[in-house]
Amino acid sequence: MDDAAARVGEHKMKRRKPGHSKKSKKRVNPSHGGGGPKVKKIDGKMKRLFRKRAREYNSDDDDKDEQKLDIQDDRDISAGGNEMKLLEAGDDDSDDNSADVSGNGSGEEDGADSEDGHGTAKFKDGSNAFRAAFESIMSNAVTDDGLGPVLSAQRKLVAEKLAEEGVEKKVKGEAKKEKQLVKEKGHVKPANYLDAREKFLIGVATKGVVKLFNAVNKAQHAQKGLNPSRSKDEKVIKKRRKEAFFSELKKPSSSSSANLTKVGTSGEDQAPAWAPLRDNYMFSNPGLKDWDKVQDASEGEGGSEMPEYKSSSDDE
Amino acid sequence: MARMHNKRKRVFVKPVVKTPKHVDHVTGDKIPKSFVFSRGKLPGPLRQLQMDLRKLMLPFTALKLKENRRNNLKDFLNVAGPMGVTNFLILSKTDTAPYLRVARTPQGPTLTFKIEEYALAADISQSQLRPRCPPDLFKNPPLIVLSGFGTGDQHLKLTTVMFQNIFPAIDVNTVKLSSCQRIVLLNYNKDTKLIDFRHYSIRLQPVGVSRRIRKFVQNHQVPDLRNLQDVSDFVTKAGYGSESEADDEAATVTLASDLGRVNQAASKSAVKLQEIGPRMTLHLVKIEEGLCSGGVIFNEYGNPSEKKREDPKEVSPQESQEEGDSEDEMDDNDDDDLDE
Incomplete structure (x- = not known):
């Protein structure tokens, strides 16, 4: 069996190098060996059947195809969790990497391949180096700045970038502020209390309203109880308005004459008021x-x- | 059959009655109407100010006037004619300050005000403990009070006339006091040459009535009598704050008619004003003859062309005419700057 396995392994390695040929072979394999000529696709049932057969053929056999299947099964077992993936890879013929790994795995299992042994040694060294590096990094006291633990080369760059960003932000913020100021120009939020100026203005406005209301009162007093939209009342209203107008005319004339006399007396020779x-x-x-x-x-x-x-x- | 005839007649008559659309049906005066819009792009607060101004100009304004960036002054003017719009209030903005132009359509004149400071209606209601806005506040045009404009200057006289004609005139004989709910105050300050623009709501309260009873009459709610020994206590017990309210003699009026449930015609009422905003401090910068164009009648900063203008009246009519033309061009340029 060992021989056969080794042979097969070699065979495989040889075959793998071309790459694509293997896949095509794989695809062809099941149709040749296991199933009848009718079966072209491999579905879940067929897979199970093949596996079962492989288990049964645990001894040497003449049929190469069957052997190959056997080996494939072994590989599956060694790969452990990757079993299903592998099978799928076999079906889909797209997953090259997993197939390679499986190849390596088989090599290690055999222990015949010298190259593989060398690789493990290298890995061990690498892991030691990595461990040393990791430990040294971990033992370092972390500086507590804003940048956090960053590799030294990177640190400079990051700092520069941050500083640049800060400057940019500042410039942008200032521009925005200026824009906002221009937008809000002249906009003043009023105080919660009434200052002297507002009080004065309210006083002026109140005076105006009072004046108007008194005038309205005076004018509408005459037409009390009459509806201005009725034609009957309209005549009466007109008459009353006329009277009011004339009486109003007479009044200011007397007051103006009084004003005149006042002006006259004061104009003569600053006579005493008493x-x-x-x-x-x-x-x-x-x-x-x-x-x-x-x-x-x-x-x-x-x-x-x-x-x-x-x-x-x-x-x- | 006769009914049918009647109906037809009514339908025929109706439009005849309706024809004087822009005329007050009681006094027969022409009602001034206005458009409030902006030239150029306005920032947020100024847009709000424009909305506040529209509300202030209610009810004879287009509250939801939609303007396009591509609309120019001519478009507004074309619409204004058939709609009977007589006034334009145009807001614009430069880097130095926002500007308000008050113009009469279609021929002008145009007053340009620099808005030194402004506060929105929202700001003012925020600053108040109890902002007041009764539902029918904006259903009637405001009264206008102009004070301090009587200095004899021509441009101030023109400003007075302009603002008086922005709002419908009041006929003392027919006006209803219940329709006087708002007042716009323009106060000219001689020293600073600034015009304070304020907008108040008018409230009337009976004098000599305690706050409790007033509230009771107004609200129609059952008062809380738990702490009182007798019903008479409710009337006789003086509430706080009633003395301070009654002190202002100058602000009391006797009403011609009953106003609301509280204010009786016979009793005296106190006039109370509360600001509703917007608030502006305006600076008259320029007066033009035309609608945002034409010769400059008045310029605050003493345009060199204006100085020339005063002199050549004595020199010769030809020269003055030429200068007038050049002025027009310059004005146009100014306008463009403003618009941008």
Whole structure:
């Protein structure tokens, strides 16, 4: 069996080198050996059947194909978990890697291949080196900066990149802020309380409203109880409005005349406001014309005063 | 059959009655209408300000006016004619400040204001403890109060006339007090040359009535009487804050008619104003003859062309005309800058 296995292994190695040929062979194999000529596809049932047969043919046999199957089965067992994958690989003819691994596995199992032995030694050395490196890394105290544990070569780059990003961000942020400022230009959030200016403005507005409401009150007082949209009331309203208008006209005329007189008196010679202090107080006031006489008369007789007063008023 | 005839007649008559569309049906005055829109792209807060201004101009404005970037002034003007729109309020923005242009269509003049500061209606309602917005607040046009404009300057006079004609005129004989809910105040400050633009809501409260009773009458809710010994306590016990409310004699009016449930015609009422925003501080920069074009009537910064303009009246009419033309061109350029 050993011989056969070795032979087969060699055979396989030889065959594997071309690569594609093996696959084609694999695909062909089952149809040749196991099943009848009708079976072309291998489905799950067939796979199981083949495996069973392989187990049964555990001894040397003449048929090469059957042997191959046997070996394949061995490989499967050695690969362990990869069993199904392998079979699938056989079916799909797409998975080259798994097939290679399986080949290696078989070689190790045989122990005949010198190359494989060399590989393991190398791996051992490699693992030692790796262990040493890993341990040295792990024993290093990690600097507690923002970058974290990074390889030294990388660290510089990362730092540079971060700094660059920071600068970029800053520039972008400033530009954004400026834009926002331009957008919000003139926008002022009002205070929660009323300051003096607002109070003054409200006062002005209130005055205006009061003025209007009083005017409305005055105007609409005349037409109380009348509906302006009714034609009957309209005439009455018109009449009343006219009266109100004329009365209003008369009023300001009197007030304006008063204004005029005021202006006149003040324009003459800055006369004192209190009448008794003015120069012409005695002349303008008829009752005080003959104040000494009146006093005398009042002492003597009361009737003489009246005609005098009348005459003086007539003179004026 | 007769019914049918009647129906037909009614249908025929209806449009005849409806024809004076832009005219107040009580006073017969022409109602001014307005468009509020923007030239160029506006940032978020200014867009909000535009919306606030539209609300302020209600009800005779297009609240949901859709504008396209490709729309130019001519498009708005073409729409304005058949719609009876008489005023444009145009918001624009440059790097230095936002601008508000108030124009009369279709011939102008145009007043350009620089908006030095502004606060949105939302900001103002946020700053208030109890923002007030009754449901029918925007159903009637606001009153307008202009104060401090009587300095005798021509441009100020023009500003007054402009703003007075933005809102419908009030006929004292027919106006209903219940329709006076809002007031727009423009206060000119002589020293700073700035115009304060404020928007308040008007509220009337009966004087001499305790807060408790007022609330009771207003809300129609059963009051809480648990802590009172007698029902009379509810009326006689003075609530806090009632003294401070009654102090302002100047702000009281006697009403011509009943207003709401609380304000009786016979009793006195106190006028209370609460700001609803937006709030703006405007600076009159320029007045143009035409609609965003034409000769400059007034320029705050004393344009060199304006100085020339005052002189040549004495020199010769030909020269002045030429200069006028050059002015027009310059104005156009200014406009372009603003629009961008």
